[in-house]
Structures are given as C-alpha cells and as structure tokens.
Amino acid sequence: MSMNHAGWAALGGMRRSTEQQALTAGTIRRAWSFIARYRTLLIVYLVVSALGAVLTVVSPILAGYVVNAIVDGSDVSVVVRLALLIAGVAIAEAILNVISRWQSASLGERTIYDLRTMVFDHVQKMPVAFFTRARTGALVSRLNNDVIGAQTAIARTLPTLVMNIVTLAVTLVVMLTTSWQITLVSLILLPVFLLPARSIGARIANQTRERAKRNAAMGDQMTEQFSAPGATLVKLFGEQHYESDMFSTRADSVRASGVQISVWTSVFMTMLTLVSALALAAVYGLGGYQALSGSLNAGDVVTMALLLTRLYTPLTGLATARVELMSALVSFERIFEVLDLKPMITDPETPKAIPAGGVRIEFDDVDFQYPAASEVSLASLEEAAVLDSRASDQVLHGLNFTVHPGQTVALVGSSGAGKSTIANLVSRLYDVTGGSIKLNGVDLRDAAAKDIHNRVGMVTQDSHLFHTSIRDNLTLGHRDVSDDKIWETLQHARLAEVVGEMPEGLDTIVGERGYRLSGGERQRLAIARLLVAAPEAVILDEATASLDSTSEAAVQQALDDALEARTALVIAHRLSTVVKADQILVIEDGRILERGTHKQLLASSGRYAELYTTQFQQ
C-alpha cells in the first residue's frame, strides 16, 4: 500500500491547509468538466476496476471450497476444477489490471495535456507587467506540480475511491454472510490501528511538507547558480565556499527528513501488518473454535482469513479519501486562479487596420502610471500574502509629440525620467492611463496586437537571445523567411562574416542569453532580427555598455542601415544619434522639458546643453 502526502495528512488530522480554503461548488463543477470530456474513458475504467474488485473476493471463496473438498474427501476432479478456476480468476484479474492501468493513464495524461496547454496559452496572453512581477519558479510550478496534483485527482484519487468502496462492500458482504461474529472481531481491532496512525501520519505529513520546501530551496539555488550570470558573479566574488556550504546544509536537511520519513513510514506499515496479523489470529482462534463446535466449516475459516487481508487496505484508503480529494481540488483551484487572471491588454473585437505606408507615431496628451500589483498578478505567484492594490505614482504627464514617417526622434533625460516607459507604450506593452497613442491615426487600443508588432519593431538594451539556433532567433515572428533573405540581412547587420565562420552557420546554437557571442555581436544580432521583421517604425533602446571601437563602428553601421527611411524613436545614449536626430525630446520627471534639434537645444543652453556636456561628450 502506498500513500501520498494528502493521505498522510489525513491520518494525522493535518487538514488546515486544505480545508481552510473553502472549495466552492464552482471549483468542483469546473474540475468535473475536465473529467466529463473523457466520460467514456472514465466509465470503462470504473467498470473494469469494479470488476477487478469483485474478482478479488472470488479466489478466497474458491480457496475455501478447495479446503472443504479436501476435508469432505471429494473427488480429485473437483479439486482440479477449482484449482483451474482459481488460475482463471488470477489471469482475468491480471488482464483487468492492465486494462484499468491503461485507462487511468490515458485519462490522467490527457488531463495533464489539457491543463498544461491551457495554462501555457493563457500565461502567454498576460501583459509584460505580469511577468515583471510573478516569480518564474512559482509559475513553472503551476504548470508542473499543480497540474500533476489535478491529474492525481482524476487518474488516482477518484477511481481509487470507487474501487475501495466496491472492494470493501463486496468483502464485507461475503465476510458477514460467512460469519458475522468473526467479521465484528476483526473490525474491533481497526481503531487500535487508526488512533496511533493519526499521530504518525501527522509526523510524516510535516516532514514531507518540510522536505518539499527544502527541495524547492535547493532547486532555486541550483537554478540561480547554474545560470551564466549567476555563476560569473559567484566566481568574481569568490563565493564558491559560501554557496557550497549553503547547498550542503540544505541537502543535509533533505537527507535527515528522508530518513525520518522512511522510519515513520515503516513504523506505520509495520503497525498495519501487525494489526492485520492480530486480526488474523482472532479469525483463526474464533473461526477454529466455531469450526470445531460445528457452526462453521474449515473452508469458511480459510475464506475469512484470506478476505481479512483485503479489508484493511481499502479501509485505510477510505479514511484518507476525503482529504486526498480536497487537496487535489486545491490544485485545480490554483490552476483556475491563473486561468481566471484576465489579461489587461487584449485585442478589440473588430480591430481597425493601421493604414499602410510610412508610420506616424502620435502622442496625444499621454498620461501613464504603472498598474497596481493586484491588477496584474497573483499574491501566490509572488510569495506575498496580499498584493499591493495601490497604483504607482504617475510616471508620464500630458505628453504631446509626433514622430513623422521617416523621422528620427531621440529621447534623452536623467535615469528614471520615463524614457523606457514611453518606448514600451508605443509597442502597447502597457496601455496609457490618459490621452492616446496613435499609429497612422489609429489608436493603439483599437488595433490588433499583430498589426502593431508588424509595423513597429523594438530593439531592447539587453538584446535577449533564446537558447536556440541563430536562424530561429532571427526569424522570431517571421518563421517563413528564406535563408537568402537572412544572409542578406546579416550582411546589413555586419554579421555575415561572423555567422559564416561559425561551425554550423545559421544552425549554430547561441547559448542562454547569447553568452557565446560578444556584446557587439549580440547587439548586431538583435538589429538583424529587426531587419528580418522589417517594420516601418523602430523603437530603439541604445545599449549603454561601451564596446571597443571596431565593434562600436560595426553596430553603428548596422543601426544606420536599420534606421534608414524608417520612423524611429530612440532612447539615445550615443552622441551620433542625437546629433543626427530630427528632433530631440528632453524628458524629465515624465514631462517634455525641452524639444528641438541638437543645434537649437545647445544654443538655448538649457537642460540639454547640460546633458550634452555630462552624458554625450566624452
């Protein structure tokens, strides 16, 4: 007999965590809808399992007949026939067992598939604000652990419940009709087992929960340490010993709780075996006495003894069933919680097409404040008890400006002034809280996301690359682009030579975060990605990290190519960009403080002139 965490919790009376969460009828109905999809599979499974349960009482009865036939001195052929029947029942049981495992696996795996793909698709629709808040580990755990918890409910807990009830009912009926006295005696011992089992169950449940936490802490540490930036930091600061000590402390506590769990589990199992053995002794004693006094035959004593062993397992199973089901439903609830989180940014029902041609970006009296945590995230994904429902301070105030087709507008200003926020708004990563942003006259909120992203490309500072081939990284959003076109683009990005020399050319895998590439190459790859997408407008966050002069020149040439004839809004960090810009906007505290060309602004000797001497002139 094996028992999962919930099973131990049930025996130990550790119900707080599951019962405190009021499970609404809605959750149960919704959970049922997942099972109901595979109704036929479930019915076949239940029927097969119930048949299997009925068969388990048949062989003890047949064994009793064999004993009676021997005692009565019947013909050998009777014994042989009974033995063949016992063999037949065993084969039938084996076949039913395989079928039922197959059905339950199909049912469970299909549910896992449904839930996983549903959560994955939904999470993808969430706004960037959600990802900036949620802990990746917590999110991944929803896709893994909770989905498996829900699967357990469908594939194991529910069917086991049905099987236990059938087994118990059939066994009890046969036992009671054979000898109600012996049945009662064997049941009297049950509380003797269940009472200490509750406290042992509590210990095991506590330890199991602790161990899960410590395992998670170990996992978190490994994820951090084994990432390239994490490993680099540890090396640079000579922290290996500290990290090793921390890891070994955690691993040691996992070891200690592992031993504890094993010991208490074996105590529990031994107790179960012992109580069954004691009950068996009672059956032999009382049964033997009844047989000798003639009120029972020898075969019935054997049947009773064999049936007894089939009584305790379903009884223990049923004692834990309620909490097992509750805990599985909690998993469902945690999944539904994610599925019910409404994406803040969605496409309108009938999106307006952004008119073709060069793109004009208009900011019309734009106000913005970042959404409150409670609007975009879940407390349970951030390891917070409650989420802050206060919105942040207003970040942008009444911004008015237009970037005409083909123009370059540079944003400059102090750190935290709001430049990146402006850039994010144009790609509709967030919605404005006042005023509007229009592309060729169409409000971003009236356009389809796909349309916006086809027309406006963005190159962020960190030039993130996925751990996949150069080709896959370059063709994001445009998977059907030909290799010829890719090479042509690489030429423009001043990367053709570098990629040409790579061992597998376009199929070369770039490491997580593009670690196998130099800083300049990574930036140029990000620019090439933009060129493949070929949008009419570009939002560019110039990298602040300085490169060597050759790299810098290559990046600059690639950028010049990329911005050529495109509408561009650039968060400028390079002197050459601001000098060439058609218009410079000086942003301070979310407001446009000054605007004009490099020459005009320098002449006015204001904030720009100050920035020019501190930031751009080296």
Ligand SMILES: Nc1ncnc2c1ncn2[C@@H]1O[C@H](COP(=O)(O)OP(=O)(O)OP(=O)(O)O)[C@@H](O)[C@H]1O
């Ligand atoms: N996700 C967020 N949630 C809440 N506030 C944010 C968020 N991102 C930025 N802010 C705040 O918005 C303000 C503007 O930040 P933003 O990143 O736009 O400035 P920036 O001008 O791009 O700065 P830098 O040049 O340092 O990148 C800052 O006060 C910042 O703390």
